[in-house]
Amino acid sequence: MSVHHERSRPTDRRVRVQGRPVDSCPALPPETERGSVRRVTVVGEEILSRPCRTVREFGSPELSSLIDDMFLTMHIADGAGLAANQVDVDLRLFVYDCPDDYGIRHVGHIINPVLEPPDPRSRRLVDDLEGCLSVPGAGMTVPRTDHAVAHGFDKEGNAVVIEGTGYFARCLQHETDHLLGHTYLDRLSKRDRKEALRQMAARREDVFAQRVIKAAGLGR
Template sequence: MSVRHDQSRPVDRRVRVQGQPVDSYPALPPEAERGSMRRVTVVGEEILSRPCRELAEFGTPELSALIDDMFLTMYVADGAGLAANQVGVDLRLFVYDCPDDNGIRHVGHIINPILELPTPGSRRLVDELEGCLSVPGAAMTVARTDHAVARGLDQDGNPLVIEGTGYFARCLQHETDHLFGHTYLDRLSKRDRKDALRQMEDRREDVFAHRATKAARLGQ
């Protein structure tokens, strides 16, 4: 998911890492420091339109390297979240570095997440612009609930419960959608979907150029 233009990742903001509060956290997460840039898949590629496989093996160097690479790729692409199939890997995993509407920055990863949303009678839907790193250059209004809980595992197989409100709840819903083969375009009317694809065609080359420039600054 794309980060909102009015949001950034300052060092001294209140932070929760893997759902736990910490006193401070660097603007560039340590995972990104260790990672290598990967290509971001684009809507229309088959891997984005089918459910990902559940991960069964934990604590491996390969999994750790994948998470590191996803963090760096997300950072270079100016993302707030990134799913594994967005870097061509068919696994139920996403990473995030996303603020909520209360000024708290949430950083982490989650594997095999199950999303819990409020019941229809208690949920509040919020219409807000939403973008996706796999739909480069486009942004459309999407209705999402303002609260979500993701239950899953960390890279060592330990249980995780990640709660999100506001924009972070949107992020959790957006990234979980990816793992089941959906993008936010699937939530749009035919007319709005065509508009989003037109935006992408008009702006994608500028987005790719910006990513290439940012990657070059980082030696990628």
Template sequence: MSVRHERSRPADRRVRVQGRPVDTYPALSPEVTRGSVRRVTVVGEEILSRPCQEVTEFSSPELSCLIDDMFLTMYVADGAGLAANQVDVDLRLFVYDCPDDYGIRHVGHIINPVLEVPDPGSRRLIDDFEGCLSVPGAGLAVPRTDRAVAHGFDKDGNPLLIEGTGYFARCLQHETDHLLGHTYLDRLSKRDRKDALRQMAEHREDVFAQRAIKAASLGQ
């Protein structure tokens, strides 16, 4: 998921890493210094349209490397979240660095997530801007619930429970959709989907150029 300009990572020091509050945290997560930039897949590629495979091996160097690469790739693409199939890896995993509507920054990764949203009788749907790193240069309003909880595991197999409200709840839903083989385009009307694809056609080359510039600035 892409970061909306006015919702860029908050300057405020309230940060939750892997669901837990921390006293201080750098502007760029430590994974970035270890990662390499990977190509971001684009809507229309087959890997984005099928459910991802469960992660079955934890605590491996390959899994840690993938997470590091995903964090750096997310930052270079100016994202708030990134799923593994967006870097052409067929695994149920996403990373995130996303603010909520209270100015709290949420940073982490989650593996094999299972999402819970409020029951239909108690949920509140919010129409808000949503973009996607795999739909470069496009963004439209998408209805999402204002609360979500993700259950899953960290890279060492420890259980995680991540709670989100507002924009971070949107991020959790957006990235979990990716792992099920869906993009936000699947939640749009035919007319809005056509509009999003038109936006992408008009702006994707500019987006790719900006990513290349940012990668170069980070020595990639």
């Protein structure tokens, strides 16, 4: 999921890491210092259109390295969230660094996430602009619920529950969709999907160029 200008990350000290309040978190989380940049897959690639495999083994150096790489790749691409199949890895995992509508920054990862079904009595759909790092340069309005709760595990196999409201709830839903083999384009009408693909065709090379510039600025 991409960050739009009106959704820039908050600069105050209200932060939740792995769902827990902390005093602060650096602008670039520690994972980015250890990570390597990976290529972001683009809509049309087969790995984005099929469900990802459940993670069975936790606590491995390979899993930690993947998460580090995903954090760095997400930040270089100006993302708020990134799923493993967006870096061509067929596993149920995503990372996030995303603000909610209260100005709280949420940073972390979740493995094998499952979203709680929304409560029909309090469910509220919100139409808001949504982008995707795998649909570079495009942004379309997508209806999502304004509250989401994801159950899953951290990289050590500990159970985690991540709750989001507003824009962060949108992020949790967007990234979980990826792991089920869907992009936000699948939620659009035929007309809007065609428009999103038109935007991508017109802007993708500029987006790719900006990623190269940002990576170079970070010495990557």
